């Protein structure tokens with residue numbers, strides 16, 4: 001198999017699976033129970049949270065384990081927006097659907113929503129952000145790395161603007177940047193951030209929200225009081241420990257993997273640039289080496305995807321979350337303003353285990369379809 005869809009998901013690491021199995025076999029007690037099996041499970045759960053806090057050097061954040069980043073984004077966005085009197089919120093035009101749909105819902109609830117534009121590199125304008133924030137702004141939500149284009153937003157600068165302007169909270173969807181891009185910001189400066197384990201060789205249905213403990217969040221989910229009432233329901237201790245393990249392993253390898261993937265990306269870009277009828281939609285600067293978005297002009301994304309599949313090659317047409325809907329890819333449209341390119345876009349994503357031979361094989365087949373009438 002020639003897998004080029006690591007942005008959609010990654011294979012689970014054996015060590016992560018071992019942790020998950022071990023805890024389910026040995027420490028399956030309910031972490032809320034007051035007797036020994038409960039307190040054992042609860043201790044493991046607290047340990048998992050503390051390990052994450054150590055990795056990110058968090059001093060004043062709480063961690064809520066969730067069923068992935070979609071749930072974490074919902075808890076964060078609605079939790080902030082619905083708990084304050086202010087009615088203005090800001091996000092960008094290239095957010096993941098799990099953020100975008102929340103803002104569209106807030107708009108229906110009567111919030112005034114600013115959707116920031118992006119430039120040809122997929123990056124927001126700090127100037128536009130600065131001008132958009134006002135005294136009524138309660139929340140700014142900007143992703144770290146875009147899941148379609150790979151553009152890296154200037155989180156450090158965004159942090160400064162949000163902090164300086166007023167007391168709006170900053171939420172960052174870190175799913176595609178976490179343990180892949182070396183952060184140039186302090187995690188303590190981000191009011192709320194969200195992570196998904198299955199993008200980091202962890203398991204699907206696992207992730208977390210980290211939020212500054214000075215923030216009052218209104219609970220979206222109603223139930224018992226587990227996890228500060230924000231994620232009520234019996235605690236998935238095995239899931240939390242497996243999630244932490246995935247983050248820990250990938251964080252340790254981050255720099256080494258980043259360097260390897262940079263080389264692969266440079267090679268891939270160079271080869272793609274030599275093919276006629278193929279254009280690169282990902283930006284020229286501030287991009288994640290893990291993602292390259294291209295268009296094979298005149299060829300529908302899905303046609304290309306299935307053509308490559310015949311050769312056991314797997315790429316994405318748009319994002320997996322949206323793959324059943326055939327519309328011009330929203331993020332590609334935002335950077336190219338070209339519907340044809342947005343309809344023919346393909347996302348190639350890499351990992352440290354990707355080889356030059358695999359890339360050569362992919363290039364060969366892309367050349368084949370690009371030259372077809």
Ligand code: PMP
Pocket residue numbers: 007008067068069070071096098143145146147173175176195196197198205206207319321
């Ligand atoms: N945000 C981004 C940027 C993503 O790429 C994804 C996964 N496609 C999510 C959020 C949602 O993550 P999960 O699958 O854990 O719900």
